[in-house]
Amino acid sequence: MRVLVIHPVGTFGGASKSIIEFHNHLRNYSVDMEVLCASGSVVEQFGNNGYLSFSVKHISQFDNTGYGYYRGIRWLLLLREIAFLLPSFISIRKNLKNKNYDIIHINEVTLIPWAALMRRWADAPIVVHVRSLQRKETAGLRSRWLKYIMKKHVARIIAIDNSVRRTLPQEFCVNVIHNSMKVDVNKKHSLNTRTRFRVAIVGVLLKLKGVYEFLEAARILVHDRGLDIEFYVVGENTRELSGWKASILKRLDLAHDVRRDIEEFVAKNSLQDHIVLMGFIEDVQSIYADLDVLCFPSHLNAAGRPVFEAAFYGVPSIVAVKDPPPDTIIHGETGICIDKPDGRLLADAIERLFNNSDELKILGKNAKELANRNFDIKKNAEALLKLYNNVIAQQ
Template identity: 40%
Template sequence: MKILYIDGDGPFGGASRSLFEAVRALPAGSVEPHFVASRGTALDVYMQVAKDYVSTRGMTKFDNTRYSHYRGIRWLVLLREVFHLPFTVAALMKARHRWKDIDLIHVNEAVYIIPAMIAQRLFRVPMVVHVRSLNQSDLRSRRTRWLVDILARRAGAVVAINENTRATLPASLSVHVIQNSFTAKRAPKPDRHVVEKLDALRPGSLKVGFVGNLHHSKGLFEMLEAAKAIREAGRDVEFLVVGGVTTEEKGIKAWALARAGLAQNVQSELAAQIERDGLSDCFHLLGATLDIKCVYDRLDVLLFPSHYDAPGRPVFEAAFSAVPSIVSVSKPFADTLVDGETGIAIPAKDPAKLAEAILHFADNPDEVERMGANAKRLAESNFDPSTNARKLLELYQRVLQTA
C-alpha cells in the first residue's frame, strides 16, 4: 500500500513527531510511505521512514483552528498562504510525475486541506485527514461550514487525536479517535549539553518542566509568574524549559507574522525576564533536544499551561516516565487527563492557580508518586505505538475497500 503523507510544518514539533511515530510503528511491509513536506527538521526526521520524498519551500494552509484562525490583523497571514501556493502546487505535481500509483493520501493536519485537495485531484485517490488541533466549532461561520463540508464530502476518513479535539468537530461528522503514540526510549546518543544541565540541578528540589516549541501561547510567562510566587513561598522548586523557537522568517513575511502574533522571539524575551526577576537560580532554559526521554526521566511534574485549552503530546510522553502533569484545560477528557488522578487541571492564563498546583506537589511528594503511577498506566493503555498503528492501518484498509 503506497501512502502519500502531506505535512507542511517545517520545524519538528508535536504534529510531525506524532506522524513520525505512527508511520514508524506500522507493521513491517504494510505501507510504503511517500512524503511531500516542507523543508526543515521535520523532513529530516521523516527521511528516516520515507520510501521517497519531495520537499517544498512552504505549504499553503487554511487555518480554522481555535487559536490561530483568521481574524483582525491575522488576515495578513493570507499573504503567506498565497506566497506558498506556487511552491505547494509545484511539489505536488512533481510528486505526481514521480509516483504514478499512490493508493491513499494522508494529510497530517486539517490546516493543510488545500494541498490535500490538490493532491486528491492529481492522484484521484481517497484521503484521510488528521485533525490534531482544536477547531473553531461555530457553525454560523462560513469558514467552519466550508471545512466541515469538505471533510464530509472529500475525506474517506477523519481522525481526531483525542476526545478534546473530537469535541470541537460537529457530532454529525463521522470521526475516528486514534490517540497519538510515543516510543519511550532514550536516544542512541545522549545529548551531552542537556545532560550536563540536568546534572547541575539541585538534589532534593522539585523539578517541574515544560517541553515544546516556545511561544507566548504556551503559557511560558505564566510559568515565570508562578516561579516568583513559589520563591516567595520559600519552596525549593526548579523550572525547566526544553524547546526552541518557531521558525524565524525575514522581510515582509516576518513583518506580517509578527503583526499577527504568530512569530515571536520568545526565547530572548524569556531570558531577559528571567534576568530582570532574578530567577536564574531556579528557572532554566535548556534548549531543544531529541533526547526527550532523558528529560522526562529527570522531571517530577510536567507543566502544560497552554492557552489552547487542550492537553498536548508532552502530557502523555512524560506519563511514560511516571510523571504527572499540570494542564490548562477546562474540560479534561479521561483518555488524556484524569483530574486529581493522573495530574491536575487548571484554568488557562492563571499563574496563581499554576503556582497553587505546583505547591500541592511540593508539599505532598507522595502525590507525585501516586499520580505519576496512574499517568503511566493511562499512557500504556492509550498511547502504545504498535496498538495505535494497527488501528491506523485498519482504517487505511477500510477506506480503500469502500472507495
C-alpha cells in the same frame, strides 16, 4: 502499501513526531511512507528515521482552529498564505501527479482546502488527521465551507483524542486514534543528579504553548514564595527575529522570538540559577524520568503530546484545560487541570505538588496507567493500519 504524508510545518514537533512513531511501527506491515513537507528541522528528522521526504519552502494553510482562526489583526496571516498559494500549488502538483500512492495522509487539518486537488492529482483517497480543537460547526461561512470539502473529498478523519472529536461535526465518521510513543525504559538521562524539585515545559517554543505563563509561575514561586525549584524549558525556537521586523511582529502579536524573550526574562528577574533553557532535544525521553512535574499551560484548551509522554515515566502534568474527556487527563487523579493559562494558577498547582509528595506519587502512578491504556504504540498503530486498509478496500 504506499502512503504520502503531507506535513505543512517545518519545525519538528508533536505532529511530525507522532506520524514518525506510527510509521516506524507500520514498517513491520510493509507500509512505505514518503513525505511532502515544509523545509526546516522536520526534514532532517524524517530523514534520520529513513523516510524519503520532498521539502518545499512553504505550504499554504487555512487556519480555522479554535485558537488560530482568522480575526482582527490575524487576517494578515492569511495574506501570507495567499502569497504562497502559487508555489504551493506547483510543489504539490509536482509531487502528486502521476505518482502511485495508495493513501494521501494530510497530517494537519489546516491543509483541508487542498484535499480536492490532492485527490484528483494522486487518484488516491484522502485521510485527514485533526490534531487541534476546531471552531464550532455553526461558526459561519468558513466552517461550513471546510465541512463541505471534508464531506466531499475526504475518505476518513482521524481525531487525536476525544477533546478534538467533540469539536467536529457529529455526523462525520471520525476515528479516535491517540498519539503514541515507543517507550525506552533504558534511556540514558540528560539531566544532572537530582538535587531540587524539577518542573519542565516541553515542546516547540511558541506563545500559544504557554511558555510566558510558565516563566511567570517560576518568578512567583522563586521570588514571591521562596521555593527552591528548577524549571526546564525544552524545545526548539521557531523564529529568530531582530530589528524593526521583530518589533512590529511582536507589537502586533503575530510572531515572537520566544527564546530571546526567555533569555531577557531570566536576566531581568535574576532567575539564572532556577531556569534552564535546554533548547531542542531530539529524544525527550531522556529527560522525563528526571522530572517531578510536567507543565502544559497552553492556550489550546487541550492536553498535548508531552502529557502522555511524561506519564509513561510516572510524571504527572499540570494542564490548562476545561472539562477534558477522561482519555487524556483526569483532574485530581492523573494530574491537575487549571481553568486557563495563567502564571498564578500554574504556580499554585506546582506549589501544591511541591508540598505534597504523596499526592505527587499517586498522580504519577495513575498517569502511567492511563498512558499504558490509551497511548500504546502497538495498539494505536495497528488501528491506523486497519483504517488505511478499510479506506483502500472501499475505493
